[in-house]
Amino acid sequence: MLADLEELVLCESFSADHAAVARSAEVVGALGTRLLGAGPETIVIDGVTHLRWTFGTPRVLLVGHHDTVWPMGSLQDHPWSVTAGIARGPGVLDMKAGLVQMFHALASLPSPDGVCVLVNGDEEVGSQTSRGLIEDSARGCAAAFVLEPAANAEGALKTARKGTSRYEVVVHGKAAHAGLEPEKGVNAAIEAAHQVLSIADLGASMGAAGAAHSVLGAPTVTPTLLSAGSARNTVPALARVSVDVRVPTSTAQDRIDALMRGLTAQTHGARLKVLGGGQRPPMEPESSAELFALASRLASELGQEPLRGIAVGGASDGNYTAAAGCPTLDGLGAVGDGAHADTEYVEVAQMVPRTRLLAQLITQTRR
Template sequence: MLADLEELVVCESFSADHAALARSAEVVGALGARLLGAVPETIVIDGVTHLRWTFGTPRVLLLGHHDTVWPVGSLESHPWSVADGTARGPGVLDMKAGLVQMFHALASLPSPEGVCVLVNGDEEIGSPTSRELIEEAARGCAATFVLEASANEAGALKTARKGTSRYEVVVHGKAAHAGLEPHRGINAAVEAAHQVLAIAGLGASAGAVGTTCPVLGATTITPTLMSAGSTLNTVPALARISVDVRVPTLAAQDRTDELMRALTARTPGARLTVRGGKKRPPMEPESSAELFALASRIASELGQEPLRGVAVGGASDGNFTAAAGCPTLDGLGAVGGGAHADTEHVQVARMIPRTRLLAQLVARRTSTSPSAGCPTTPTS
């Protein structure tokens, strides 16, 4: 498993580099073909390469991604290494170790019959080209297991996730010489300052609707990036504000969208354009409850430590599968920490126990007859 993990990590796969993603897909596809005995279907959408294996009529969807947040060349400063029981390297935790565990879990079963494996190449940027593939597969399956990393170093599974929305508020003003005639301008930076304060105060209004989920907590609306102006001696004619939104329920997501689009300019002559919107729906606790209970029983049977489930603010493709009505359990991948950071790492000793847990989950769920199958053509 470590040899397979090294092979994936040293093949860099930055989300924005389509050529790197194509190379990564070849490596991931070859690994899956060797372990599963079937060549994947390669799906390229808008230059992004995704992989899919379909065995019979799927009842279980195994979901992962091979893209990472690490630009090509990151191996020079963050080389692959294994020392003192810890594996390191770009994307080792998020989520190349999860892919290795997934393939080995399936390979350990008598047959992968009843499973659809989908590995996309754009999860880290919101899955814009793979969302439809994910939702289509999920609607035909009785369970989705997401191979994202565990929630923490203790190995907690992710049983609920907030939904996400992304906005950009563009402030339109009017340029003028800052020294000679500033009064003739309309200062977009000043208006942006008003909007940052207004946006930061929207959380309470959004929270008035849809925050009935005590597990996921309150809606958060956070101004993040802001820019304004073009030169030091010019009244800014344009400003931009990026806004990150995390919501516990669909109702809160709808309410937040209404509030963002209702923003109004406070500086005379300025006007606003609100771009963006809803990205991922929330993965509410009910979607994972039964599967988490099953995973807990299996862990006990295997003599593993008791499982813990936690709600997290970050989103994944599991948000899409849960919203599509498919029971979803997330965080079944590697145990470690430091995702997206210099400290990204995987606890090597936890890889085999997690692989065994996933294998048993798949075996139990593929033995249950669903109402329908994954609407794709079998590849083996």
């Protein structure tokens, strides 16, 4: 397993580099072919390479991704290494070790029949080209197991996830000379400041109303990126405000969407355009409850430590499988910490136990 993990980590696969993702797909495809005895269906959508294996009539969907957030060349500063039971390298935790565990779990069974394996190449950027594949593959399955890393270094599974929305509020003003006749302009930066405060108030009100209604906590509405203007001596004619939204329920997602699209300009002469909207729907706790109970029982039978389930704010492709009506359990991948950070690592000793747990879950749910 470590040799396979090294091979995947050494093939860098930054999401934004489609050629690198295509090379990674070849390496992942070869690994899957060797372990599963069959080659994948290679699906390229808008330049992004995805892989899918289908064995018989699927009852179980295994979901992973082979792209990472690490820019090309990151291996120079974050080389592959295994020291004192800790594996490091770009994407080792999120989620190349999960892919290795997934393939080995399925290969350990007498037959892969009844299983679909989907490995996409754009999860880290929202699965924009693979969402349809994920949803189509999930429909009709009895279970989806997502090989994202565990929720923490103790190995907790992810039993609920917030949904995500992304917006950009575009403010149109009017340029004018900032020194000679600023009064003839419409300052888009000032209007953007008004909108930042309005959006923050919107988030505070939604948070106060929704804090007690979900294990995922309250919705969050956060202004993030802000830009305005073209020159130091010119009244800004254009400004942009990016907004990150996380929601515990579909109802909250719809409500916030309506409020965002209802924003109005407060500066005379300014105009607003709200772009974006919902991305991933929430993965609500009900979608994982029975599978988590099964996983807990199987872990006990395998002599493993008791499992813990955690609701998290981040989203994954599990949001899509759950919304498609497929019971979903997430966080079954590697145990470690530091995903997306310089400290990213995998605890090697946990790879085999997690693989055995997944193999038992597949066995129990594909019947």
